[in-house]
Amino acid sequence: MAELKLNIELHTKYWKRCLKSVLPTGYSSNDSSRMTLGFFILSALDVLDQHKKLLSEKERADIRDWILRCQHPSGGFCGSTNHRFPDEYYVDVGQGKELMDPANLAATYFAILALTYVGDLSQVRRRDCLKWLQTLQRDDGSFGELVTTNGTIEGGRDMRYCYIATAIRWMLVGDQISKEELKDDIDVDKLVEHLRSGQTYDGGISESSQHESHAGYTYCAIASLQFLGRLPDPSKISYSDSLTSPNLINVPDIVHWLVSRQVGYHAEDHDGETVSQKRPGPSEQLSLDQLSLQDSECVGINGRCNKPVDTCYVFWVGASLDIVGRSNLIDRNPIRRFLLEETQHQIGGFGQFPGKPPDIYHSYLALAILAIWKEPGLKSFDPALCVSAEQREKINAQRSIALVPTRTYWKHGYSFSIKEDDPNFEKAMAESEDAPDLAGDTSTFSQAVKT
Amino acid sequence: MGRYEGNPVWDDVVPIPQEEGEGALAQIAYTDEYVEAMGYLRAVMAAKEHSPRVLDLTEHVISLNAAHYTVWLYRASTILALDIPIDKELEWMNEVALENQKNYQIWTHRQTLIDHIFPTLSSDPAAAQAFADAESAFMAEMFEEDAKNYHVWGHRQYIVRKFNLFDSDAELKSIEALLHEDVRNNSAWSHRFFLVFSNPAYTTAGSRATEHDPKIPDAMIDRELAFAQAAAHEAPQNQSAWEYIRGVLRKGGRELATLEGFAGEFVRIPEGGEEDIRSSHALDFLADAWSEKGELDKADMALRLLGEKYDRIRKNYWDWKRGLLRGAKV
Numbered sequence: 076m077a078e079l080k081l082n083i084e085l086h087t088k089y090w091k092r093c094l095k096s097v098l099p100t101g102y103s104s105n106d107s108s109r110m111t112l113g114f115f116i117l118s119a120l121d122v123l124d125q126h127k128k129l130l131s132e133k134e135r136a137d138i139r140d141w142i143l144r145c146q147h148p149s150g151g152f153c154g155s156t157n158h159r160f161p162d163e164y165y166v167d168v169g170q171g172k173e174l175m176d177p178a179n180l181a182a183t184y185f186a187i188l189a190l191t192y193v194g195d196l197s198q199v200r201r202r203d204c205l206k207w208l209q210t211l212q213r214d215d216g217s218f219g220e221l222v223t224t225n226g227t228i229e230g231g232r233d234m235r236y237c238y239i240a241t242a243i244r245w246m247l248v249g250d251q252i253s254k255e256e257l258k259d260d261i262d263v264d265k266l267v268e269h270l271r272s273g274q275t276y277d278g279g280i281s282e283s284s285q286h287e288s289h290a291g292y293t294y295c296a297i298a299s300l301q302f303l304g305r306l307p308d309p310s311k312i313s314y315s316d317s318l319t320s321p322n323l324i325n326v327p328d329i330v331h332w333l334v335s336r337q338v339g340y341h342a343e344d345h346d347g348e349t350v351s352q353k354r355p356g357p358s359e360q361l362s363l364d365q366l367s368l369q370d371s372e373c374v375g376i377n378g379r380c381n382k383p384v385d386t387c388y389v390f391w392v393g394a395s396l397d398i399v400g401r402s403n404l405i406d407r408n409p410i411r412r413f414l415l416e417e418t419q420h421q422i423g424g425f426g427q428f429p430g431k432p433p434d435i436y437h438s439y440l441a442l443a444i445l446a447i448w449k450e451p452g453l454k455s456f457d458p459a460l461c462v463s464a465e466q467r468e469k470i471n472a473q474r475s476i477a478l479v480p481t482r483t484y485w486k487h488g489y490s491f492s493i494k495e496d497d498p499n500f501e502k503a504m505a506e507s508e509d510a511p512d513l514a515g516d517t518s519t520f521s522q523a524v525k526t
Numbered sequence: 527m528g529r530y531e532g533n534p535v536w537d538d539v540v541p542i543p544q545e546e547g548e549g550a551l552a553q554i555a556y557t558d559e560y561v562e563a564m565g566y567l568r569a570v571m572a573a574k575e576h577s578p579r580v581l582d583l584t585e586h587v588i589s590l591n592a593a594h595y596t597v598w599l600y601r602a603s604t605i606l607a608l609d610i611p612i613d614k615e616l617e618w619m620n621e622v623a624l625e626n627q628k629n630y631q632i633w634t635h636r637q638t639l640i641d642h643i644f645p646t647l648s649s650d651p652a653a654a655q656a657f658a659d660a661e662s663a664f665m666a667e668m669f670e671e672d673a674k675n676y677h678v679w680g681h682r683q684y685i686v687r688k689f690n691l692f693d694s695d696a697e698l699k700s701i702e703a704l705l706h707e708d709v710r711n712n713s714a715w716s717h718r719f720f721l722v723f724s725n726p727a728y729t730t731a732g733s734r735a736t737e738h739d740p741k742i743p744d745a746m747i748d749r750e751l752a753f754a755q756a757a758a759h760e761a762p763q764n765q766s767a768w769e770y771i772r773g774v775l776r777k778g779g780r781e782l783a784t785l786e787g788f789a790g791e792f793v794r795i796p797e798g799g800e801e802d803i804r805s806s807h808a809l810d811f812l813a814d815a816w817s818e819k820g821e822l823d824k825a826d827m828a829l830r831l832l833g834e835k836y837d838r839i840r841k842n843y844w845d846w847k848r849g850l851l852r853g854a855k856v
Binding site: 093097098099100102103104105106107108109110112113116117133134137138140141142144154156157158159160161164175176177179189220221223229230231272274275276277278282284285286287288289313314325327328330331334335337338339366367368369370371374379380381382401403404405406409 | 544712
């Protein structure tokens with residue numbers, strides 16, 4: 076069989092088209108998650124190592140402005156400019172500003188990530204964002220996707236929100252929070268309790284232990300626990316763990332569930348129909364067809380037991396195994412073959428399953444898992460933050476900068492911000508004028524103009 | 527002239543345009559219809575207008591972008607403000623749900639409205655029953671399109687809890703019917719597990735799916751084991767049934783070895799002869815049962831057979847388990 080190779084040039088073309096041309100009208104139903112699409116585009120080009128070549132300074136600045144335009148005045152970000160009102164609508168109503176269209180959790184995560192490609196974390200209103208994040212947490216430790224003016228937390232119970240909340244908290248250094256900020260932090264213990272209680276009877280994880288386990292939710296819970304530093308030590312797994320099952324996250328059972336997601340894929344069985352919907356025929360009892368007796372050339376991955384295979388689950392399952400340090404428990408070659416031969420599209424990108432046209436979401440996650448598996452031509456990849464390892468390092472460096480407090484000094488009646496680690500900090504503070512008296516109805520600006 | 531601009535009904539509203547700026551990220555080729563509807567939506571939201579025309583507008587926006595996370599909230603508050611009968615809204619929602627199988631906002635919207643009328647509904651048992659029946663009928667319709675739709679199963683749990691259908695014969699029967707249709711429907715198995723092991727009448731409150739619950743009557747454990755064993759006989763290579771069996775044993779605090787004989791029906795390993803294996807899951811089950819009893823050589827043999835012959839796709843995993851079995855460093 077011919078050697079398979081990821082066609083870097085073809086995929087670069089695909090992502091360049093997503094970056095430079097307008098997405099087709101069909102994407103309108105994704106308008107509210109444009110920030111997500113935008114992040115996928117920037118990050119894919121980074122993983123392909125094309126990011127710097129393709130974006131001019133002007134384009135980077137435009138993109139940065141667009142992301143920041145989606146920042147909500149009360150903290151967090153909106154999913155697209157269609158959710159962001161002009162500034163004058165967010166008027167102060169006594170107990171804070173009018174919310175209009177509230178900030179959205181997923182949009183916030185992807186906006187912050189996207190910003191790190193074209194700007195940096197200092198442009199995020201960090202304190203406001205962490206305060207807002209805290210208001211999204213429910214009493215049971217879980218998170219909603221938005222909070223309304225009257226304080227109602229909206230959005231279903233969904234492990235994705237927990238993952239996003241922990242990742243935002245990590246990026247905005249909520250994990251190294253100062254005493255002063257501690258009161259604004261989320262309740263980590265409650266969240267951990269919630270994450271751990273999501274494991275179901277078959278070892279996978281769902282939104283709660285009563286629901287059906289799902290690869291996406293399993294990934295989200297595992298990655299969240301990693302961000303919070305609460306994942307059980309994978310090196311201390313023993314055989315009997317999986318037999319006695321404590322009511323905490325049981326890694327052997329998760330691993331069993333994750334490896335069970337692999338399904339031998341034979342193109343001739345899949346003429347567009349989903350697998351195993353039909354009742355077994357009477358001969359099935361005696362048939363060995365369903366046993367994996369031969370080596371499969373091509374292996375797909377499903378997201379739930381007895382469901383058809385799908386490109387994105389290669390990521391959710393493969394990245395989960397990587398985070399718990401068990402990537403070696405699957406044979407990557409036949410899975411890679413499934414992606415490259417069956418779902419990779421001739422115009423670049425990947426489709427959801429064989430025969431489907433490429434879309435941004437599946438194309439990104441396919442690249443992501445191939446990068447985790449060290450595909451030549453792709454940057455190495457961080458499975459939990461879902462960006463290149465290099466980008467995670469960059470974000471990590473920006474995190475420490477964000478922690479340096481900013482102070483205000485006054486000069487000629489104007490206020491200026493300065494970071495405490497600025498070489499001119501001491502001097503600026505020493506020379507600072509007293510803050511002007513803001514009482515009365517004239518603004519500092521008009522006072523300055525008058526004098 | 528658009529649908530709103532120049533329309534006398536909307537004459538008094540000045541749309542709020544989108545501030546997109548230049549060089550935006552992930553630009554979409556919006557239709558003029560979409561751009562106009564969004565401008566009017568922002569305007570009515572800014573004015574906090576809740577009126578019948580707002581219902582039409584939100585319906586229009588939803589038809590163009592059902593994943594718009596705030597239009598649903600705005601619609602719900604409009605319905606409550608106008609005191610619109612909920613059944614009319616449910617009827618409309620049924621159609622939207624059938625057209626948008628993957629949308630999840632619609633289910634949150636549905637539950638917001640059900641929560642709102644529930645206090646009234648619950649004071650009239652007959653009305654509550656009729657309501658729950660209508661929900662079940664609608665979900666059955668959704669299942670005809672996709673019997674594993676995650677959102678619908680989530681809603682089903684919500685309805686079971688809300689209307690306390692744990693002891694409902696109809697609920698259990700309808701799950702059995704779905705499993706009769708497709709014995710590999712893992713969503714239906716999962717719902718059954720919830721129905722049986724979260725029933726407040728005889729389970730410990732808050733007991734997780736992975737825990738032994740001593741309050742569960744033995745007869746219930748026996749009933750569930752018999753049900754799942756019959757399903758495993760029907761389709762021996764159906765993992766759903768085997769996982770269910772393990773889950774039930776754990777709930778009942780019983781050892782895997784108590785079903786060694788049953789699993790052995792799918793696995794014959796005569797000494798010196800050719801083995802006859804009809805289910806890799808049975809072999810997996812026996813490996814754990816034997817390990818539990820301390821019969822490590824037998825367990826190791828089962829794991830070896832899995833990796834080398836009967837479940838080669840997971841060879842690395844079975845080898846790893848063999849290593850764990852020997853307590854070897856991995």
